[in-house]
Amino acid sequence: MTTPVDGSFDLSSLGLGVPAATKKTDLGQTDFLNLMMTQLKNQDPTKPLDSGAFLGQLAQFGTVSGLQDLQTKFDTLSSSLVSNQALQAASLVGKDALVESSKAPLFPGGVVDGALDVPAATSGATVEIRDARNQVVAHIELGAQSAGLAHFEWNGIADNGVQAPPGVYNMVGSYLAGTKSTAATTLVYAPVDSVVLGKDGFTVDVTGVGEVPFSKVHEIGN
DSSP: OOOOOOTTOOGGGGTOOOOOOOOOOOOOHHHHHHHHHHHHHTSOTTSOOOHHHHHHHHHHHHHHHHHHHHHHHHHHHHHHHHHHHHHHHHTTTTSEEEEEOSEEEEOTTOOEEEEEEESSOEEEEEEEEEOTTOOEEEEEEEEEEOSEEEEEEEOSBOTTSOBOOSEEEEEEEEEEETTEEEEEEEEEEEEEEEEEEETTEEEEEETTTEEEEGGGEEEEEO
8 A cells, every 4th residue: 555645745854955046147258158159059040140240249249258357457457556555655654754734743842844835936925833723923934936845944933032832833825926815735744653544545644744645745755
């Protein structure tokens, strides 16, 4: 006597369950070639595939393949450039860098070494040194300047002849455009404490200034 098979018998208990289908979303080169061969095998003999269309498909295949290779090379180049930039940025640690900043650290017995970015020749340029309360401490008259960086030094002596205390001061630069006073970008030399790698690229941590984008570093000194 045979035992009837229960239609509701769970095959998974015997390890015979149907495996889940693997979902594939991308077509590779092999898939593309298989599609073309299937198209050729199943074409209508009375209306064969137009040679121009066939060549067009081959050209598309070559373009896609070439773009994939090009993307791989670009990824490799990008990694190489990032590594090279990291080495360059690391070499800044411990050196003085000229960076765009309105802040200038004055160390005990030291000087503020900076520059004014003059976009055009001018008959006069000035830098105001201000304290934390935004009070003007000193003026530095640079006189007539050609276009470019106009370097200056402040020895920490205020306009009243008194030595200013160490700390971080603000610099406000201007130049004469004709007879009109126009704001100018200020830069300062300061030691680089560290290099930081963030999602937006490299920044350098400068003493008394803070983090500055690597692109804002204009010069490097010893």
